[in-house]
Amino acid sequence: MVRLPLFLTAFLILSSTSLVAQSVKRLGIIDIETDILTDTDKATLVQFLKDRFSKERMFTLISDQELEDALVEPNRLQAQVEQLKSEHQNRLNELRAHFEEAQKYYQASQFEEAINLLESSWGALKTASLVMDPAFPPEILKLLAACYFFIGKEGKTQEAFATLLDLDSDALLSTQKFPPVLQEIFAKVKKQKRFAYRVWHADSEVHGIRANLLGFPIRFQDSQKISFSLPLEHPILNSQVLVIEKEGYLPLVLSLKSLPKDLHWQSLKEKRTTTKGLFRPIGGNTASPELKNLISKLNLQMVLLASVGRDSAGRWFVRGQLMEEPTGQTTAIVQKNNRAIRDALTEMSNDLLAFVSPEGSLMQAPRAPANAVQNPYRRPTAPLTKSSEPNIEASNVPFYKKWWFWSIVGVAAVGAGVGTYFLLKPEDELKFEVVGP
Numbered sequence: 001m002v003r004l005p006l007f008l009t010a011f012l013i014l015s016s017t018s019l020v021a022q023s024v025k026r027l028g029i030i031d032i033e034t035d036i037l038t039d040t041d042k043a044t045l046v047q048f049l050k051d052r053f054s055k056e057r058m059f060t061l062i063s064d065q066e067l068e069d070a071l072v073e074p075n076r077l078q079a080q081v082e083q084l085k086s087e088h089q090n091r092l093n094e095l096r097a098h099f100e101e102a103q104k105y106y107q108a109s110q111f112e113e114a115i116n117l118l119e120s121s122w123g124a125l126k127t128a129s130l131v132m133d134p135a136f137p138p139e140i141l142k143l144l145a146a147c148y149f150f151i152g153k154e155g156k157t158q159e160a161f162a163t164l165l166d167l168d169s170d171a172l173l174s175t176q177k178f179p180p181v182l183q184e185i186f187a188k189v190k191k192q193k194r195f196a197y198r199v200w201h202a203d204s205e206v207h208g209i210r211a212n213l214l215g216f217p218i219r220f221q222d223s224q225k226i227s228f229s230l231p232l233e234h235p236i237l238n239s240q241v242l243v244i245e246k247e248g249y250l251p252l253v254l255s256l257k258s259l260p261k262d263l264h265w266q267s268l269k270e271k272r273t274t275t276k277g278l279f280r281p282i283g284g285n286t287a288s289p290e291l292k293n294l295i296s297k298l299n300l301q302m303v304l305l306a307s308v309g310r311d312s313a314g315r316w317f318v319r320g321q322l323m324e325e326p327t328g329q330t331t332a333i334v335q336k337n338n339r340a341i342r343d344a345l346t347e348m349s350n351d352l353l354a355f356v357s358p359e360g361s362l363m364q365a366p367r368a369p370a371n372a373v374q375n376p377y378r379r380p381t382a383p384l385t386k387s388s389e390p391n392i393e394a395s396n397v398p399f400y401k402k403w404w405f406w407s408i409v410g411v412a413a414v415g416a417g418v419g420t421y422f423l424l425k426p427e428d429e430l431k432f433e434v435v436g437p
C-alpha cells in the first residue's frame with residue numbers, strides 16, 4: 001500500500017476542493033469601440049482578445065452564432081407574409097375542389113348548380129391571389145361560358161369568352177371538351193375588338209418590381225412614376241386585384257376598383273442590432289438598456305468593455321474594463337499605451353485578469369495573473385498604499401541568501417548524511433550537490 005506524506009495529501013485535497021469550487025463564467029467579448037479602425041481590423045482585434053481570454057479556465061466564451069442570433073431581430077412581417085401565403089394556398093385548394101364539383105354538375109347537365117359554384121369561385125379568386133396559378137381562372141371562364149350557353153344565355157357566353165381573351169389573348173378552346181357550336185361562338189368573339197386597357201400611374205420609392213393580375217404578368221413602365229396597363233372598369237375583370245411584388249418587401253394586393261396614387265412598401269428584411277457605442281468603458285456608470293438587453297439575451301455573467309485609439313505620440317492606447325452581471329460590479333479601467341497594438345491588448349488583458357479570482361468572480365484589488373506573460377517593468381494596475389509598496393532592496397536579494405534556502409539545505413544534509421554545496425558566479429546560477437556517506 002502506497003502512503004502519501006501528510007502535507008502532500010492535504011495539498012491534493014485543497015487542490016480538488018479548489019477545482020470543484022471554481023465556476024465557469026460566460027464571457028462576452030463582442031466589440032471594441034473605435035473611430036479609427038475598419039470593421040475588418042476591429043474584428044481581427046476582437047478575435048485576438050477572444051483567443052487570449054479563452055485560455056482562462058474560469059471563462060467560456062460565447063460563440064459567433066450565439067452572438068449573430070442575439071443581434072438579428074426577425075422581421076414580424078415576414079411571419080405574416082408566410083402565414084398569408086399559406087392561407088391563400090389553402091383557399092386556392094378549396095376553389096379547385098369547387099371547380100371539380102362544378103365539372104361534375106356540368107357533366108350531369110345540372111348547369112344552374114355549376115354556374116353558382118363557378119361564379120362564387122370567380123369572386124373568391126382574390127383571396128388566393130398571392131399563389132394564383134394563371135391556368136386556373138381561364139378554366140373557370142370557359143366552363144362558365146359553356147354552362148351559360150346550355151341554359152340559353154348566349155350573351156353571357158360571349159361575355160365569358162371575351163373576358164377570357166381580354167385576360168389572355170392567346171387563349172384556346174379545346175375541341176375535345178367543347179362542342180362545335182361553342183367553338184364557333186368563341187371564334188366569333190375572338191374576331192371582335194378587345195377591351196382597351198387603361199394606364200394607371202403610381203409613385204414608388206421602390207423599383208425593379210413585378211406585377212400580375214390573376215397570375216398573368218402585367219405590362220408596366222418603371223421610371224420616375226410607374227405606369228401600369230390595366231383592364232380598369234372592365235365588366236368582369238374589374239372585380240379582381242392587382243398583385244405587385246418586390247423581393248424583400250411586403251407584397252401589395254390592390255383592388256382594381258380603388259387604386260392608390262402612391263405605392264407604400266414595408267421591408268421584410270431582418271434588422272441587425274448595432275453594437276457601436278455599447279462597449280466603451282463605462283467607469284462607475286450604469287450599463288445602457290441596450291447593453292443590458294444584449295447581456296440578457298446572451299445569458300452573460302461577464303462582459304469585456306474596451307476601446308482603441310491613438311495618443312498624441314502616435315502610439316496605440318487601449319482601455320478596458322470587466323463588468324460582472326447581474327451585480328453590475330466592474331473592475332478599474334485599465335489603460336495601456338504601446339507602439340504595437342497587440343502588445344497593448346495583451347498587457348491590458350493581463351491586468352484585467354488580475355482582478356478575477358480563481359472562482360471567476362471580480363475582486364476589489366488585483367492579484368498576479370495566473371497565466372499572464374509577466375512583464376518585470378509593468379506598473380501595478382491599482383495605486384498601492386505606503387505600507388504595501390514593494391521592498392525593492394529585498395526583492396533583489398539572491399535566493400541563496402534567504403532563510404528558507406538554508407532550511408532546505410539543512411533538511412537535505414540531515415537526510416543524506418554529509419552535504420556540500422557550490423555557489424557559482426556570475427549569472428546567479430546555483431548548483432547543489434549532495435554527497436552520500
